[in-house]
Amino acid sequence: MPARVAPAGKERSGYPQLVSDSPESQPPPVRRAAIVGAGPSGFYAAEQLLGQGFEVDVIDRLPTPFGLVRAGVAPDHPKIKSVTRMYEKTASRPGFRYFGGVELGRDIDGAELLERYHAVVYAIGTSNDNRLGIPGEELAGSHPATDFVGWYNGHPDCCEHRFDLGHPRAVVIGNGNVALDVARMLVLSDEELAATDTADHALDALRAAAVEEVVILGRRGPAQAAFTNPELRELGELSRADVVVAPGEVELDPLSAAWLASDQADSTARRNLEILTDYSSRGPTGKPRRVVLRFLLSPVEILGDDQGRVRAVKVARNRIAADDKGRLSAVPTAEHDVIECGLVLRAVGYRGRPIDGVPFEARRGLIPNEGGRVLGDDGRHRPGEYAVGWIKRGPSGVIGTNKKDAADTVARILEDAEHDRLNQPRHPDGAEVEPWLRARVDGLVTWQGWQSIDRHERTAGEPAGRPRIKLVRMADMWMIAAPDGESTPAGSV
Numbered sequence: 001m002p003a004r005v006a007p008a009g010k011e012r013s014g015y016p017q018l019v020s021d022s023p024e025s026q027p028p029p030v031r032r033a034a035i036v037g038a039g040p041s042g043f044y045a046a047e048q049l050l051g052q053g054f055e056v057d058v059i060d061r062l063p064t065p066f067g068l069v070r071a072g073v074a075p076d077h078p079k080i081k082s083v084t085r086m087y088e089k090t091a092s093r094p095g096f097r098y099f100g101g102v103e104l105g106r107d108i109d110g111a112e113l114l115e116r117y118h119a120v121v122y123a124i125g126t127s128n129d130n131r132l133g134i135p136g137e138e139l140a141g142s143h144p145a146t147d148f149v150g151w152y153n154g155h156p157d158c159c160e161h162r163f164d165l166g167h168p169r170a171v172v173i174g175n176g177n178v179a180l181d182v183a184r185m186l187v188l189s190d191e192e193l194a195a196t197d198t199a200d201h202a203l204d205a206l207r208a209a210a211v212e213e214v215v216i217l218g219r220r221g222p223a224q225a226a227f228t229n230p231e232l233r234e235l236g237e238l239s240r241a242d243v244v245v246a247p248g249e250v251e252l253d254p255l256s257a258a259w260l261a262s263d264q265a266d267s268t269a270r271r272n273l274e275i276l277t278d279y280s281s282r283g284p285t286g287k288p289r290r291v292v293l294r295f296l297l298s299p300v301e302i303l304g305d306d307q308g309r310v311r312a313v314k315v316a317r318n319r320i321a322a323d324d325k326g327r328l329s330a331v332p333t334a335e336h337d338v339i340e341c342g343l344v345l346r347a348v349g350y351r352g353r354p355i356d357g358v359p360f361e362a363r364r365g366l367i368p369n370e371g372g373r374v375l376g377d378d379g380r381h382r383p384g385e386y387a388v389g390w391i392k393r394g395p396s397g398v399i400g401t402n403k404k405d406a407a408d409t410v411a412r413i414l415e416d417a418e419h420d421r422l423n424q425p426r427h428p429d430g431a432e433v434e435p436w437l438r439a440r441v442d443g444l445v446t447w448q449g450w451q452s453i454d455r456h457e458r459t460a461g462e463p464a465g466r467p468r469i470k471l472v473r474m475a476d477m478w479m480i481a482a483p484d485g486e487s488t489p490a491g492s493v
């Protein structure tokens, strides 16, 4: 029997309703899911739940959706950002609603969601940074890469941050792709930056930057770097910076050499070493900037000047040793070095932020779960609560990894639905959600509101040939998102 969308005005819940042409057929019970977090994992979970007949409300603390695709992926990687077209398709499906500007733990809590939904899916990512735990980490000029990334990508939490780019050398700690992103952003040419959606405040500061050399420090060796091959290769193709790897840096210790020759090594590590070896054979080509890769060095202290500003990083030279599980780890030697610099970016991984009322495992920095089913303190599944993405499995993996991850969690939800183990909400009427949220937050942003922001940003970028010029303050977003006549938060515009 064909289904059709109910005519406007006949919608009961605020969703476009699917209705049957046959008066005698009973519609299946509508199940409703709240997905908290509009990043990749939230959107993949939404797509899959919609496909299974759920009505889905996606809730995000920001007015703008797409999580780290908007606020993490480097601005000079526009092709990667185009994955949002898939998410827009999801958002256009009947049964989908978006509520931006609502923060779980501040504006609403998990128990309130469970009063309204059969399933609550936490897709909140891992927005805190890992700490080094060394003296000087808090000095002015030492920043988590999370803040720098948020700053150049126009995340509203970071738009007032300031980074001193006036010193000729910056040090980036960590050997993952985030370290490569931030190093690259520091040395892109004006022309390369001009074609991106880098936030305007960062564009101005990066154009004026005096940074000539970025040193990337790995605590383990080149064979253990967490870079992926295309990202490492891209470093050797920068228009304004040479990549520098001293030949001694790619000479492997016996344990790493044996590991790389064994079945345990993956092709990414082997290829990384080939790329780094190629870099080590290159001489300088006279480009005005340099990205220098150094290995087997751990920061032990960040040194400050009289004004409490970063002046150098003290590092210990490491050697590779096998731990009791056979994992190759870095062990410090007595040898030390001091690298002068004016900026330190700590790109040593992300971790989840605890939220009141939601279980949290502090050691791993994520929501404890079994295959996506959230576990309480007693180790038992909390009915109706699920997790997806980085907050479920930890901060690793590319955008696509979250699709399979979401499928695994959705499979558990469907299994629980089949066995009547979903949550039974006291107020299951979807029509009540929007008024409830509007009573809680000023400036609720719906999908239409986001589309207004999106149009505004794209239109602003067009004359300069940029994908968009981002709005970076909540107040400006609210103003553009609000339909004519609708109020925005008091004092915000």
Ligand SMILES: Cc1cc2nc3c(=O)[nH]c(=O)nc-3n(C[C@H](O)[C@H](O)[C@H](O)COP(=O)(O)OP(=O)(O)OC[C@H]3O[C@@H](n4cnc5c(N)ncnc54)[C@H](O)[C@@H]3O)c2cc1C
Pocket: 036, 037, 038, 039, 040, 041, 042, 059, 060, 061, 062, 065, 066, 067, 068, 069, 072, 073, 074, 077, 080, 102, 103, 104, 105, 123, 124, 125, 126, 127, 149, 178, 181, 355, 388, 389, 390, 391, 396, 397, 398, 399, 400, 401, 402
């Ligand atoms: C700097 C950086 C660059 C990256 N670049 C790439 C790349 O080029 N290519 C690639 O494939 N992968 C890249 N990744 C990895 C990719 O971004 C992640 O795999 C993916 O974003 C994880 O998705 P997620 O949905 O779990 O989390 P997120 O993308 O972090 O989304 C979480 C969402 O939850 C919202 N939220 C958080 N707390 C709350 C709350 N309390 N209430 C309501 N909403 C909340 C946030 O606002 C956010 O929208 C990058 C990661 C980083 C850190």
Ligand SMILES: NC(=O)c1ccc[n+]([C@@H]2O[C@H](COP(=O)([O-])OP(=O)(O)OC[C@H]3O[C@@H](n4cnc5c(N)ncnc54)[C@H](OP(=O)(O)O)[C@@H]3O)[C@@H](O)[C@H]2O)c1
Pocket: 130, 131, 132, 173, 174, 175, 176, 177, 178, 179, 181, 218, 219, 220, 224, 225, 226, 228, 231, 298, 299, 347, 348, 349, 350, 395, 396, 397, 398
């Ligand atoms: N273009 C892209 O596709 C792209 C871009 C950005 C991010 N991402 C993905 O996003 C995920 C997160 O990236 P990430 O770079 O944040 O994390 P990551 O890949 O886990 O790398 C973290 C790095 O920090 C190092 N580190 C951790 N603690 C340290 C310490 N105390 N001292 C010194 N170094 C330390 C780690 O070294 P050890 O290995 O020794 O622990 C590792 O080199 C990854 O899966 C990444 O691929 C993808």
